[in-house]
Amino acid sequence: MNGRRTPVLLGSTVLTLFVIWHTCDSGNVLVYPIEGSHWINMKILIEALHSKGHSITVLQSDKSWYIKEDPLFYETITVPVKASLDEKMLEEDFVKLIDLLWAEGSVINFLRLFIDMMMKYKDIHIILKEMIVNMLEDQRLMKSLRDRNYDVVITDPCWGGGTVLAHYLKLPLVYNVRWLTTGEGHFAIAPSPISYIPLTGSGLTDKMTFIQRVKNMLYFVLLIIQERFTVRPIYQEVCDKYLGPGADFYMLMQAADIWLMRVDFVFEFPRPTMPNVFYMGGFQCKPGGPLPQHLEDFVESSGEHGVILMSLGSFISKLPSSLTDEIAAAFAELPQKVIWRHTGDKPATLGNNTLLVNWLPQNDLLGHPKVKAFVAHGGTNGVQEALYHGVPVVGLPLFFDQYDNLLRLQERGGARILSGTKLDKTVFLQALQEVLHDPSYRVNMQRLSRLHKDQPMKPLDQAIFWIEFVMRHKGAAHLRTESYKMPWYAYHSLDVIGFLAIMAFTAVFLTVICVRCICCRLCLKRKSKIE
Missing domain, CATH: 1.20.5 (Single alpha-helices involved in coiled-coils or other helix-helix interfaces)
Structure with missing residues (x-):
């Protein structure tokens, strides 16, 4: 009896393992990414999914900046486009904006440039629309995508093409998200009382006076106007043509199955959320690894004074020369060594203690015990890495959400923001010395680091779990509120x-x-x- 049972039980076990492996470990994932630092953290998700045995296909334009073929982790499908975003031109425009932002007596010029940048933002989405239109017009490509039987689409909804494609293919949709086409993701899906939830760009915290609440309301109105009249019509035109007249782009955007938010509530102000929103803030962070030998030698040569790290992210690698001269002069007066990611002309005031590099292993450097402070622009990736490693920050916010990101660290005692005044050597040096010599900055950042790491599951593991959950169950409709189908007045x-x-x-x-x-x-x- 037992002898006859054993083969049956063994066969059942093998079959069960095969089914689990087939339904979980061999999923078919379609990724519609975006450029810049957003691609950097999307690639981390892709590599983690690949390590679980999933097959990944990445869509890219033939004029992509960052997204390259990588047969080790994913297959690429390249979509030809006529127009493309000019990376160098955009960087030059942003440098001009920075120059005006930090200069005195240039309010009119700044406002003029700000309006011009808003128009450029609209033009960017018009360019981005071409890629999704070219894909939908290519019936051979669409048939190929259908025939591959994808289990899920993963996209960053900061660009709208991935949302449109997922609904066109009728596939479950997962967001790697903090920003939508306009505004922060929570405002589209979760109750967001603006009496205590500050809008991005307002420079406010969750503790607002009456006047600040008025300011927050005005920002809210401007956000609605911007969204209704600049970006939404661009993608709505695509929806009307390819998804039918009843397809509302904003509703489709809200209808994603899972929202993987690139923040957590150690960093973000507390606020209402929804059952299909899961937090993976700092998912790209990991313990510091070994440094290249030349950097290790430079860091170790700093002795007891340690090292200051400066980087302005993946997009802006240089500042106006007048500003870099002031920064370099301040660095030259410090006993610390400085590693500075800078690709522009060498500052005239550069000291012997400062090493200029074109690229640096930011996470590994922040994880080094000799790094005492991080001079950063306030991008989400850099802020999260500084929080993970407990390194205090001197903030130089440039544009978009960067001031608001740094403000969240400053409110918790881990950062000092330089903004709103003309930056010169004296101001920058005083801020550096304050962060270096006031122990409360490091103590507060170390406390935030401990809170961030004290979780039942690592953020990246949680992200992978919910992506696989959607693949196993063909969506997550039971977690998704139907409120997005209601008109605003209802x-x-x-x-x-x-x-x-x-x-x-x-x-x-x-x-x-x-x-x-x-x-x-x-x-x-x-x-x-x-x-």
Whole structure:
């Protein structure tokens, strides 16, 4: 009896393992990424999925900046486009913006350039629209994508093409998200009372005065205007043509199955959230690894004073020369060694203690015990890595969300922001010395680091779990609220309030009429008795 059972049990076990392996470990994933630092963290997700046995296909344009073929981890499908984003031109525009931002007496020029940048932002999405249109027009490509039987689409919704493609192919959709086409992701999916939730760009915290709440409301109105009249119409035109007239782009964007947020509540201000939002802040962080020998030698030569690291992210690698001269002069007066990612002309005031590099292993350097401070622009990746390693920050916010990111660290005592004044050697040097010599900065960042790491599951493991969850169950509709299908007036119960107000007014009106009628009858009776 036992002898006959064993082969049956063994066969069942093998079959079960095969089914689990087939449904989980061999999923088919389609990725619609975006450029810059967003691609850097998307690639980390891709490599983690590949390590689990999944097959990955990455869509890219033939004029991509960062996305390159990598047969070890993913297959690429290249989409030809006529227009492309000019990386060098965009960087030059941003450098001009920075120059005006830090200069005095240039408010008019700054406002003019700001408006110009907003128009450029619209032009960028018009260019991005070409890629998704070219894909949808290519019936051979669309048939190929359908025939591959993908289990899920992963996209960064900061660009809208991935959202449109997932709904066109009728596939489950997972976001690697912090930003949508306009604004922070939570505002599209979760209740967001602007009385205590600051909008990105407002420079506010979750503790606002009345005047600050007015400012936050004005930012909210501007955000709605920007979203309704600059970006949404671009993608709505694509939806109308390829998904049908009933397909509303904003609703499709809200309908993603899982939102993997690149923040956590050690970093972000507390706020309402939703069941299909999961937090993977710092998922790209890891313990510092060994440094290249020349950097290791330079770091070790700093002795007890340690090292300052400066990097402005993957997009901006240089600043206006007048600004770099002030920064270099301040660095030259410090006993610390400095490693500075800088690709522009060598500053005239550069000291012997400063090493200029074209590229640096940022995470590994931040994890080195001799790194005492991080001069950063405030991008999400750099801020999260500084928090993970407990390194205090001197912030030089440039644009977009960077000031708001640094503000969250400053509110928690881990950063010092330089913004709103003309930056010169004296101001920069004082900020550096404050962060280096006031122990509270490092103590606070170390505390945040401990909080961030004290989780039941690593952020990257949680992200992979929920992607595989969607693949196993063909979506996650049970976690998704249906509120996105409601018109705005119904979502805010304005129709109900209006109905109840009319009913109350009618009841009061009828009561008044009845009382008047009764009073009139009583008056008539009294008159008749008197007569």
